[in-house]
Amino acid sequence: MAPNKKKQLPSIEEFMPHLAYDSVIFGFNGQQLKILILEYQNTGFFALPGGFVKRNENVDDAVMRGLKERTGLDNIYLEQFHTFGSSSRSAPEIMRTILEANDYDVEDDYWMLDRFVSIAYYALINFNNVEPKPDELSDSISWYPLDQLPPLMMDHQEITEKALEILRDNLDKKLVGMKLLPQKFTMKELQKVYEEILGKKLRRTTFQRKMLSKDILVRHEKLFAGGAHKAPYLYSFKTVQTDQKASSEITHQTIKNTI
Amino acid sequence: MAPNKKKQLPSIEEFMPHLAYDSVIFGFNGQQLKILILEYQNTGFFALPGGFVKRNENVDDAVMRGLKERTGLDNIYLEQFHTFGSSSRSAPEIMRTILEANDYDVEDDYWMLDRFVSIAYYALINFNNVEPKPDELSDSISWYPLDQLPPLMMDHQEITEKALEILRDNLDKKLVGMKLLPQKFTMKELQKVYEEILGKKLRRTTFQRKMLSKDILVRHEKLFAGGAHKAPYLYSFKTVQTDQKASSEITHQTIKNTI
DNA sequence: TATTATTGTAATAAAATGAGACAATAAAAT
DNA sequence: ATTTTATTGTCTCATTTTATTACAATAATA
Numbered sequence: 001m002a003p004n005k006k007k008q009l010p011s012i013e014e015f016m017p018h019l020a021y022d023s024v025i026f027g028f029n030g031q032q033l034k035i036l037i038l039e040y041q042n043t044g045f046f047a048l049p050g051g052f053v054k055r056n057e058n059v060d061d062a063v064m065r066g067l068k069e070r071t072g073l074d075n076i077y078l079e080q081f082h083t084f085g086s087s088s089r090s091a092p093e094i095m096r097t098i099l100e101a102n103d104y105d106v107e108d109d110y111w112m113l114d115r116f117v118s119i120a121y122y123a124l125i126n127f128n129n130v131e132p133k134p135d136e137l138s139d140s141i142s143w144y145p146l147d148q149l150p151p152l153m154m155d156h157q158e159i160t161e162k163a164l165e166i167l168r169d170n171l172d173k174k175l176v177g178m179k180l181l182p183q184k185f186t187m188k189e190l191q192k193v194y195e196e197i198l199g200k201k202l203r204r205t206t207f208q209r210k211m212l213s214k215d216i217l218v219r220h221e222k223l224f225a226g227g228a229h230k231a232p233y234l235y236s237f238k239t240v241q242t243d244q245k246a247s248s249e250i251t252h253q254t255i256k257n258t259i
Numbered sequence: 260m261a262p263n264k265k266k267q268l269p270s271i272e273e274f275m276p277h278l279a280y281d282s283v284i285f286g287f288n289g290q291q292l293k294i295l296i297l298e299y300q301n302t303g304f305f306a307l308p309g310g311f312v313k314r315n316e317n318v319d320d321a322v323m324r325g326l327k328e329r330t331g332l333d334n335i336y337l338e339q340f341h342t343f344g345s346s347s348r349s350a351p352e353i354m355r356t357i358l359e360a361n362d363y364d365v366e367d368d369y370w371m372l373d374r375f376v377s378i379a380y381y382a383l384i385n386f387n388n389v390e391p392k393p394d395e396l397s398d399s400i401s402w403y404p405l406d407q408l409p410p411l412m413m414d415h416q417e418i419t420e421k422a423l424e425i426l427r428d429n430l431d432k433k434l435v436g437m438k439l440l441p442q443k444f445t446m447k448e449l450q451k452v453y454e455e456i457l458g459k460k461l462r463r464t465t466f467q468r469k470m471l472s473k474d475i476l477v478r479h480e481k482l483f484a485g486g487a488h489k490a491p492y493l494y495s496f497k498t499v500q501t502d503q504k505a506s507s508e509i510t511h512q513t514i515k516n517t518i
Numbered sequence: 519t520a521t522t523a524t525t526g527t528a529a530t531a532a533a534a535t536g537a538g539a540c541a542a543t544a545a546a547a548t
Numbered sequence: 549a550t551t552t553t554a555t556t557g558t559c560t561c562a563t564t565t566t567a568t569t570a571c572a573a574t575a576a577t578a
Contacts, residue, residue, distance in 0.1 A: 187525085208525090208527090212526095227524075229522070229523040230524055230525040232524080233526085
């Protein structure tokens, strides 16, 4: 790297030290469940999208902001699932390599080289027609199927595995499909979401009966152009207001549906 | 407070700034589910037991350590459940009052007056024969039934409610009864734990059949001295090793059983 | 017009749960 | 010593839920 044109690093005045977040962004394209991995330029390091929390910012908001800055994705469904607090969570060499590869001049006591406690979130999006963009830091970013992840830096593999575990547990409770599918979808597509997350095949008739009996779906017109067979109905999720968080939930959903 | 005999405050050199933990400690005495609340002397402030994380310490260990220091409880079952990261989580006046009530001299820029992100844990213990002791900071500490909590400072009420919600969700999955009961217990006691956590009565025969069919219980000798009626069997939980964490789980359990 | 593959639903079987009945029994009362 | 009492463990039957199979409906293709 040329030792000239050094850039200005983010200042510790702006952020809380020792505190970071990482996000496991699940995307579904109708076929496969994938997650978003970014690669730091000129380093070969693969990582979950993450960032830092400003001194006067809600952690939830920081994650939303950082995700938009780093991935171009806005207003996506986010849920905190675990905080990783091992004292071994520091990687000064790696962080230095990444920063220097981007032409930053890094002092030995620079705050990003310290130990970090990371609050981890998972996000759910339908990634048809969505093209995540790397940010100005020149990272590349792309989708990887869960069984074809590159080797991830630090404990990001462990974070990813925990995210999937929690996602499975929340599958029915949180109506996960709602966030991963377009507004209207077929029963087959919904089943595919479940199968991808659970990692196993489900029985068609049982699944259909179970979903219909839940009183969460609205049936719409049929979807033609499916092939040489009976056309399936399209469904959407009912927008039920179950609790005090309903309005913000609906915001999420509405925005998601317009992606 | 006399302005003499000022004591030395914990230094920011030792701890990570802006990072705290809070713990919701559930205890069961055979009858009622209670949680441990501490009262800061001379202030009237009630709070969950909490503390700070040393710069070179795992967060999990910090919670365990702090709990021992503050409550006298050792090696109890702990599980992280949520991190509270709202930017409004600071209470400089309250913290100053607490510290000054304990004869500390507090500078305006003292780190404990800052905003804190709090990692929340719940703990489960059987509190027969356990007498929590307040620490040297002269707090008093005692058990409160969930429906008779005093007004808690900051967002500690919200933290408590979230803990209970998570505990309910984990009831079957995590074998919560194992941590709250003595090593040997009757079916009625186990049912009582479930009822207290769920906040509703359960049907005796259905509960008994469900528990026995789970293949998690070992039946032991009968417990006499129960009253003018048939004596119930005593049960204990099977110690199954399901995954790689099994050995540490067993440690928890063994230690818990000797409390 | 027949063929094909898939969909929606009904019919039936199996499993899980709810609800009640009842005999067994340990301690207390007589 | 006998009866009474309350609770326990288990069984039965009813109801609900879930699994499995079967099959008619139908949109595109041959």
